[in-house]
Amino acid sequence: MRQGEISLVGVLALFSMYLMWKSTELSVGYISGQGPGGGFWPFWLALGMLLSCLASAWKWWRAKSPFSQSDEPFLDSFGWRTLLHVGGSVVVFVALISVVSMYGAVAIFLFYYLRFLGRHSWFLTLTMSLLLPAGLFFFFEGVMLISMPQGMSFTQPVFDLLYDIIY
Amino acid sequence: MELLSFLADGILLSLQPLNLALIIIGVTVGLFIGAMPGLGAVNGVAILLPITFLVPPGSAIIFLSAIYYGAMYGGAISSVTLGIPGASTAVATTFDGRPLALKGRASLALVTAALASFVGGTVATVLLTLFTPILATTALSFGPPEIFALMLLAFATFVGLGGDDIPKTIFSICLGLVLAAVGFDTISGEPRLVLFEIEGFMRGIGFIVLAIGVYGIGEMLWTMEQTRGEVTTTNPKMTAKGLISDSKEAARRGWRGTMIGSAIGFFVGILPAAGATPGSLMSYGVAKMLSKKPEEYGNGSVDGVSAPESANNSASTGAMLPMLTLGIPGSPTTAILLGGMVIWGLVPGPRLFIEETEFVWGLIGSFYISNIVAVVINLACIPLFVWMLRMPFTILAPLIFVLSIIGGYAASRSIHDLWLIVVFGIAAFVMRKFDYPLAPAVLAIVLGPIAEPTLRQSLLLSSGDPMIFFTRPIAGPITVIAIILILLPALKYLRRKRSVA
Numbered sequence: 118m119r120q121g122e123i124s125l126v127g128v129l130a131l132f133s134m135y136l137m138w139k140s141t142e143l144s145v146g147y148i149s150g151q152g153p154g155g156g157f158w159p160f161w162l163a164l165g166m167l168l169s170c171l172a173s174a175w176k177w178w179r180a181k182s183p184f185s186q187s188d189e190p191f192l193d194s195f196g197w198r199t200l201l202h203v204g205g206s207v208v209v210f211v212a213l214i215s216v217v218s219m220y221g222a223v224a225i226f227l228f229y230y231l232r233f234l235g236r237h238s239w240f241l242t243l244t245m246s247l248l249l250p251a252g253l254f255f256f257f258e259g260v261m262l263i264s265m266p267q268g269m270s271f272t273q274p275v276f277d278l279l280y281d282i283i284y
Numbered sequence: 285m286e287l288l289s290f291l292a293d294g295i296l297l298s299l300q301p302l303n304l305a306l307i308i309i310g311v312t313v314g315l316f317i318g319a320m321p322g323l324g325a326v327n328g329v330a331i332l333l334p335i336t337f338l339v340p341p342g343s344a345i346i347f348l349s350a351i352y353y354g355a356m357y358g359g360a361i362s363s364v365t366l367g368i369p370g371a372s373t374a375v376a377t378t379f380d381g382r383p384l385a386l387k388g389r390a391s392l393a394l395v396t397a398a399l400a401s402f403v404g405g406t407v408a409t410v411l412l413t414l415f416t417p418i419l420a421t422t423a424l425s426f427g428p429p430e431i432f433a434l435m436l437l438a439f440a441t442f443v444g445l446g447g448d449d450i451p452k453t454i455f456s457i458c459l460g461l462v463l464a465a466v467g468f469d470t471i472s473g474e475p476r477l478v479l480f481e482i483e484g485f486m487r488g489i490g491f492i493v494l495a496i497g498v499y500g501i502g503e504m505l506w507t508m509e510q511t512r513g514e515v516t517t518t519n520p521k522m523t524a525k526g527l528i529s530d531s532k533e534a535a536r537r538g539w540r541g542t543m544i545g546s547a548i549g550f551f552v553g554i555l556p557a558a559g560a561t562p563g564s565l566m567s568y569g570v571a572k573m574l575s576k577k578p579e580e581y582g583n584g585s586v587d588g589v590s591a592p593e594s595a596n597n598s599a600s601t602g603a604m605l606p607m608l609t610l611g612i613p614g615s616p617t618t619a620i621l622l623g624g625m626v627i628w629g630l631v632p633g634p635r636l637f638i639e640e641t642e643f644v645w646g647l648i649g650s651f652y653i654s655n656i657v658a659v660v661i662n663l664a665c666i667p668l669f670v671w672m673l674r675m676p677f678t679i680l681a682p683l684i685f686v687l688s689i690i691g692g693y694a695a696s697r698s699i700h701d702l703w704l705i706v707v708f709g710i711a712a713f714v715m716r717k718f719d720y721p722l723a724p725a726v727l728a729i730v731l732g733p734i735a736e737p738t739l740r741q742s743l744l745l746s747s748g749d750p751m752i753f754f755t756r757p758i759a760g761p762i763t764v765i766a767i768i769l770i771l772l773p774a775l776k777y778l779r780r781k782r783s784v785a
Binding site for chain 2: 118121122125129136139140142143147149152153154155156157158159162163165166169170172173176191192195196199200203204207208210211214215219223226227230231234235236237241245249253257261263265266
C-alpha cells in the first residue's frame with residue numbers, strides 16, 4: 118500500500134501538471150474589459166490539485182497517513198480477479214455496443230456474468246439474458262422514445278422487426 | 285385572507301376528477317422515471333409534454349408538475365437501493381442512504397426519504413403561498429457575486445467538516461471543478477481542455493457520466509472487493525406494522541435534518557441559478573456541521589437522508605417561483621414547463637397572478653395534493669423496492685451495471701461518454717482504496733458550471749477587484765463564513781499543536 122499511495126500521488130500530480138499546461142491554451146490572466154480569460158479557472162484549480170498532491174506526498178514522507186505505514190498489497194488475488202473479471206467484462210460490454218447493438222451487448226454481458234461469474238442455472242441465465250434486453254427495448258424505444266445504438270449493419274433486420282411491433 | 289380563499293379555490297380545482305387522475309398518474313410515472321439511473325424529471329416532462337395538448341392548460345401543467353414531484357421522490361429510491369443517484373438531486377441521499385441499506389435498514393431509509401420529501405415539499409409550498417411577491421424581489425437582488433459566495437459556502441461546508449484527509453478532499457474538489465470546465469468556454473466560445481485531443485471532450489463531461497461512473501461502476505467494484513463477493517443484506521419482512529415503526533423512527537431521528545433541509549432547500553431553490561441539486565448538497569453539509577454526532581454522517585445517519593431529501597423537494601417547489609414570477613427557469617425541467625406555458629399562451633411574470641388567477645392557484649393547490657399523493661404511493665411501493673434488494677448479489681450486480689450503462693447512454697447519447705463512465709469507475713475504485721473522497725468531486729462537477737461564470741461575471745463587474753465578494757451587503761457575510769469554514773481545519777490543527785506543546 119505504501120508504494121501504491123505514492124505511485125497514485127505521482128500519477129495524479131502528473132495529471133495535474135498536464136491540466137495546468139492544457140489550460141494555458143486559453144488566456145490564464147485577466148483580460149481588461151472581458152474578465153478572466155478562459156484558462157484562468159482551470160489553471161489555478163489544477164495548481165491547487167498539484168499542491169494537494171505535494172501535501173499528500175509530504176504526509177506520506179512523514180509517514181503520517183495510514184497507507185504509508187501499511188505493508189499490505191494493494192489488491193490481493195481475489196481483488197485482482199474481481200477487477201479483471203468484473204471490470205474487464207464491463208469494458209468488453211461497452212466495446213460490444215458498437216458491434217451488436219446495446220441490447221445485444223446487454224444480453225451477452227448478462228449471459229457471461231450470470232453463468233460464468235455467478236454460476237447460476239442455464240434456465241435463469243437464458244431467461245434473464247433474453248427477457249431483460251427485450252424489456253429494456255420496449256421501455257426505452259417504445260415508451261421513452263430514446264433510441265440506443267444499433268451496432269453494425271447485420272443487426273438491422275432484427276431491429277426492423279422490433280420497430281414494426283412497437284410502431 | 286383573500287390569499288387563503290384563492291388557495292382554497294386552487295385546491296378544490298386540483299381535486300376535480302380529471303386533475304386528480306392526472307396527479308396520480310403523473311406522480312406514479314415520475315416516481316418510476318426518477319428511480320431509474322440516468323433518467324430524471326426532465327425526460328418524463330419532455331416526453332409527456334405533447335400529451336398535455338389533449339387537456340386544458342391548467343390541467344396540463346398540473347400533470348407535468350406531478351411528474352416533476354414524483355421524480356424528486358423517485359431519485360431517492362435508486363440512491364438507497366442501488367447506491368446510484370437517480371439524478372443529480374439525489375446524490376447527497378446516497379451518502380447515508382446506501383450505508384443504511386447495507387446495514388439492512390433500507391426500508392427506514394426509504395421511509396425517511398418519503399416523509400422528509402413530503403415535509404420539505406409542504407413547507408416550501410406554504411412559504412410559496414405566503415411569500416411569493418416578496419421573494420421575487422429578494423431573488424432578483426442576488427447577483428453573480430452573491431451566487432458565487434453561495435457556491436463557495438457549499439464547498440466550504442465540505443472542506444471544513446474535518447476528519448477527512450484535507451489535501452485529498454481539496455484535490456477531489458479541484459478535480460471536479462476542472463472536469464466541469466472541459467468542453468467549450470461559455471464566455472469566449474472557444475474549446476477548452478480537450479483532453480488528449482479526443483474530440484468527444486468538446487461536448488464537455490456531464491455530471492451524470494461522473495456520477496454513474498463513480499456510484500454505479502466504481503461503487504460496485506468496491507463493494508465486491510471489500511465484501512469478497514458475499515454481500516448479504518438482512519431484510520426484515522415488510523409489514524404495515526414495520527412501516528409504521530419505521531415512520532416513527534424516521535420522525536424521531538430525522539426531524540432536525542428535515543427542518544434544515546426544508547429551509548435551505550427552499551431558499552436555494554428560489555434563486556434563479558441554483559436549484560434542487562446545490563440545495564440538497566448544501567443541506568447535507570450544514571446538517572452535518574450542526575449535528576452533535578457528525579461522525580455518523582456517511583455511515584447511515586437518518587438526518588443524513590432526511591436533510592437532502594427534504595431539501596430537494598423544497599427546492600423544486602421553490603424553483604417554481606422564479607419561473608412563475610420572473611419567467612426565469614431555474615432548472616432544465618422548469619425550462620420545459622416554461623416552454624409549455626408559453627405554448628399554451630400563458631405569459632409568466634407578475635401579471636400572471638392577476639390575469640390568470642385560477643391557473644396559478646390551481647397549480648399551487650395541486651402542489652399540496654401532489655405531495656400527499658406522492659408520499660402515499662411512495663410508501664405503498666416501498667415493499668416492492670426493498671424486495672428488489674433481496675435479489676442475490678450476483679444477479680443484482682450485473683443488473684446495476686446494465687442499468688448504469690444503458691442509463692448513461694440514455695442521458696448522454698454518446699459512446700465516448702460510456703467509455704468515460706468505465707474509466708471513471710475504475711479510477712474511482714483505485715482512488716477510493718487510498719481514501720480519496722469522491723463525493724466532493726461530484727459536488728464540484730455540478731456546481732462548477734454555476735461557480736465559474738458567476739466568478740468571472742463578478743470580476744468583470746468589479747474590473748478585476750476581488751473585494752467585490754466582501755463589500756456587497758449580501759455576498760460579504762456569506763463569503764466571510766465560507767472562508768472561516770475553509771480555514772477551520774487549519775485552526776483546529778494549530779490549536780491542537782499548541783495544547784500539546
